[in-house]
Amino acid sequence: MEFNTNEHQHLRYNPLKDEWILVSPHRSLRPWSGPNGNATGRSCAQRASGIVTPQYESTYVFTNDFPALLEEGPEPPESDDPLFQIKAAKGTCKVICYHPHSNVYLTSLTVEEVVAVINEWIRQTSELGKRYLWVQVFENRGSHDGLFQPPPALPDLGLDDLNLRKYYEKHGRPMLQDYVQKELKKRERIVYENCEWLVVVPFWACWPFETMVLPKRQIQRFTDVDDAQKVALAHTLQALVAKYDNLFKCNFPYSMGWHGAPTGDKFGESHPHWTFHGLYYPPLLRSATVKKFMVGYELLAQEQRDLTPEKAAATLREQSEKRFS
Template sequence: MAFNRDEHQHLRYNPLKAEWILVSPHRSLRPWSGQVETPSVEIVPQFDPTNPLCPGVTRASGKVTPNYESTYVFTNDFPALLEEGPEPEESSDPLFQTNSAKGTCRVICYHPHSNVYLTDLSVKEVVAVIEEWINQLSDLGNKYNWVQIFENRGAMMGCSNPHPHCQIWASTFLPNEARIKDVNLREYYEKYKRPMLMDYVERELEKKERIVYQNDEWLVVVPYWAVWPFETMVLPKRQMVRFSEADAKQKEALAVTLQVVVAKYDNLFKCNFPYSMGWHGAPTGEHLNECSPHWTFHGMYFPPLLRSATIKKFMVGYELLAQAQRDLTAEKAAALLRDQPEKRFA
């Protein structure tokens, strides 16, 4: 019997993290009798006097959110990282190591209205969000070694506030995901004298199997090594090490790209598609003066939905004890997303 990647189990390698994922496409045929979620098509008011992200509302900290008209940034009232604090004691015991962790956490509101999202905004308004991301990266990156911009969309992904916003956690340390990527991107560059992800862009453009969307500046694919069923990666067609290198043309094209990605996600199951998304680029802070040609700025979307708006992928059992596993192949997931309209359903 000849191997068929759409029917037979196999392993796929993720060169960014130097790890394997098990792909079991035959399991897509199994019936589902597990947990079923409630579809997310929540009706959100334009203004909610109890929503702390709305203009003019007093937050739990006692601070008042100003009457902003575009993007608005503030320091998180309940941050996971603080700029100051006592240092932990050093330990010589290899089994009980502690290190310093300092930083800051900020929130960016995309728009003053709660009932809008990226697909509802103009391209100019989305560009304003992108420029705020870059402003924050540049500001915090002067002091902190890692600036993580991320967004959790939907209650299924832990977002308890129905308002268009994201978060930024900046830290003195390099988090695990960034550290692992830095090692593998560097090793690839030293071996092949090319940025890994720019080579990956070329291969995906040649193969045309996992492309979800592209324009002159950006490529969106379901990565060959994707873990989540409808995971996507946003990649530049021109090499850029950090977000701050984006020019006006790239910013505008990225705004369109983000609107299309969200529309395709929402159209897939006719719901407000939940996900966590974020951006990775070369480390900042003390690394700003380092030469980092091995890094390519890129974005990632990690949505949990699997078969419908009510059934999600669980990372349990084998995934926690062995390695990641998926049923739907990256190629089939890309085809399903690619076929969706670029404008969100009404």
């Protein structure tokens, strides 16, 4: 099969920013029928592709019917022009169902059920990490209601790795472990903590109620999380989402995900400069209907915020760890 830029996935190089953009033209063929009005809450047995999902009682994983990345595809031709560089992009996209009922949120699951979700995140990281350099575990909550504007750009993971490495080489310690210890001492931006995990509004946060989930013990990847950390993480995630929901008495929308050391051919290597961590990016600003938009200045110049991270952390910290009813 001959490569066609209008049909096949590929990466395009942006020489202004020294970064690659994923182009997935095949996704334009995916169907869209509007928001799901499933009143029963039971996850739909028949998906948009026509494939029937079997009955399941815990977590369930399937390959996305209309993924941004495919495992196979024709190779793009090489280009000698530095301004028009294209290279192959291959991967896979999995969907993880947390519970048989789609209207059940993390806060209403049992701790054991949340641990099952965490175990599935870890299993996918382990299995896919054998084949791919990066496994991105993420969740979008609320986007189907039109409530969320995604961040203007994904983090540059190569730059993250470089900066973490530079700090480690200069100070002899992982940057984010130093950060954990200093936030524990200052206590200005802490939202929640238990024996294993710390949640803070980062000193450098951009989104109004952005948070970072950090381990108190140094770990490099999701696959390093032990049983005690899993249980404590389940409590952490439930408490954090409850605080979010309680803030404006709504199902607080967010995009969240996890970052850790590279996988693939680097899976067996130690990367002591890396600290595994989670990031939550919620858009709401002053109420359930008022959200922050990244517009002219933020998109073209630099990220900006009005509400200080310290005030945001104090507001979240005051919220109950049990969701409103």
